[in-house]
Amino acid sequence: MTHRREALLALLFALAVLAAAFAAPWLRFVLTLALAKGIAALGVMLLLRAGQVSFGHAMFVAFAAYAVAFLAGRVGDALLLLPLAMLLTSLLGLVIGLFVARYREIFFGMLNLALSMVFYSLLEKFYSITHGTDGMRVPAVTWAGMATERVGGEWAVLVAALVLAIGFALLARLYLASPLGEALQGIKTREARLEFMGLPPRRVLLVAYVLSAAMAGTAGALIALTTRHVTPLMGYWTASGELVFIVILGGAGGVLGPFLGAVAYELVRVYAAASVADAWQLILGAVLLAVILFARGGLFSLLRGRRA
Amino acid sequence: MKPILQAQGLRLAFGGVKAADGIDLDVGEGEFLAIIGPNGAGKTTFINMCTGWLKPQAGRILWRGQDIAGLPPRRITAKGIARSFQLPQLFTEHTVLRNLALAIAAREGAFSLLRPLLRPGWTEEAMEIMRGFGLEFLADTRADALNEGSRKLADIAMAVALKPRLLLMDEPTSGVAASEKLGIVETLARVLRETGVSAVFVEHDMEVVSRFADRVAVWSQGRIVANGPPQAVLADPDVRREVIGIEDAHAAP
């Protein structure tokens, strides 16, 4: 895709989101969630560029959401909360990244899963701090000092999500074309060569990991501000699987893919998930298998990083 | 000639197999040193030790007087030692141009997340290197679509792009069609002489060796059994029989 066509597509996408939110007020909530998950999925996609899949990134989403829930009482403004949550999650991403960036493929995927399960259990068990499975309410926040009533508040989060989505998509696009971004694919194809060029693969992967944590953190903060209620389930493996699903689903569209995938996913989920609650993962798994086994084109163009 | 690299008493064994059994070997400034010998003698192991992939069990590798044995590959690369591979190690999903640009980026250590890899200065330099190797018409070809000869050249070009002081090449002409061999080596020698880099290459083709090496070291069962100018070493009947596997007509069995 050329720059211009991609920019045009992004603009159309943003306008469509705004138009839909304007025409159907109940869609604002759904679209905000979709944009947030799109941001988190974008981070997962960066790792997939390096041939690595994380089954645990919902941990960062949940971490940021709880950070917002804890801090909202003290730092009452969303414009401070969002960067703060992002920063804290990036730090967590750095610490965990220093450990997991040593590993590849099976270990990388499973260590992320294991760590996220530990984090989930901690959220559940430390009832005195986190209120366990009941979760925590997020106090009302202001936006640039302005207290907003409910309708205005919904718009505020949606617009913030849209701005952040565009910002991260741009950042990801620049990053993937930069030396470190291009080197990600090198981890997948010829890791030893990177080593002999004086470019340690661990550091290349660590940069992507911290970026992906920052993106998941931003998503978590946005979700917390939208739903106003955070629970350990935000960090459960099913939530991580959801992100992987969105990336694979959105596949071929470059940095726009995760957002298209996320909107499609959320819209279907709103309609379908309630009626098939017990079979939702079953359906996701089946679609995922079908995409991997039978729609190779879409998936491979993502994994192989086809360029226009 | 002033040595740039000195291996002293290198030892490394895999199980019972001695790949290096007390190796002493110098490489001079600007010198082309060929290492020959039977397969499995430990020639590649020498390159792997000099570039930090393997750590010798004993001995020193002095780079301008400083021991670099056991340092990680990236530290050794940073000191100005680069290598190419027997099986080309290219980023298969990238174009040749991007492969070279990545090497240049690694050399420059410039890692802004916001500036593109294919920036004007680097693209030009990469094209320049490709022209030197006759690869410019393949700039936008993906590395996994190259033929064996081009792959080999691109692999060496990536090492050259690091602007090393010493280049170690593991069988630069293996797997290349016989008709292309001398052409490749000629190109290579021209590029390397222009930059004044020292070179060590493991090689099986004696014509290549006699034409391009300043000196030849013969490696057999972890030891250097002969070391000297190509004419003298290659004429030695023992070397011819035991290492190269050529029976001289007059030396009846």
Place this chain on the structure above:
Amino acid sequence: MGAWFADNGLLLGLALLDGLASAALIFLVAVGLNLVFGVLRVLNIAHGSLFAIGAYTAAGLGAALGSGALPAWAALGVLILAAALVGAVLGPLIERLLLRRIYAEENVLQLLVTFALFMMLEDVQKLVWGVQPVHHDAAMRLFGTFDVPFGSDFIPFTAYQLFVLPGIAVLVLVGLVWFLRSTLSGRMIVAVTTDREAATAIGINADRVYLLTFTAGAVLAALGGALASPTAAIVPGVGASTIVLSFAVVATAGLGRIEGAALTALMIGLGRSVAVYFFPEAEVLIPYLIMVAVLLVKPQGLFGTLETRRI
């Protein structure tokens, strides 16, 4: 120390006995995961789901037969039967329909495929067995309790957990090692693990070996679940926690190591049960703390050997 022991010795004893039983179960699942990985080079994320399905099937079968159709002494047999049933049906089904298509693929794709299978099987459990806890402990009652002498005291402990579980685990360990070393099929498995191409060249049918191994792995997972079912209620989500726990064991031991998995399972089982009694909040953390600590020092695991990448 002495005073502490007087106060807590009994608890510690209980913790150790508990740990032994849970180590036996962890071992059964982890060794199956490890065996499959060693041969197929695919990490089956759905392995934990097979544990859960084995547990549900055993409980269901036990309840169905327990209403008087079978004598009480058959309870243990029912568990083993359930495991064999689950493994023999699901194992070949998964290997033939799914895994066979992806052996040649990139690792990341293989992971995605088994993860997708895991997502599906987790919901299949909810659809078939619902979300209410399921418990059937006929097998445990069958063996009664045993008084473990402890100083001047006795700890009453169920004989099922004390003898049956560790006994079966040891039998499986010894049997597996014997099978791999001394039988033709076992040696074929080892040959395929070491060098698939060479093994195929001398006439070993690698496809058959893969099928056999995966089925054996599935039976082991289901056996772990079936034997666990009398000791605790089965709840949704047990598949997920089982796979991450057995991965922790396998990663700590070193991928592909069988005897190592036994020792590591013991270490992690004991560590976890001690935590249950003394630092309950840390229970879930212990296995992973052990794993992270080991991996930081020995990235290839306790018993793994470092594979040098060929260049």
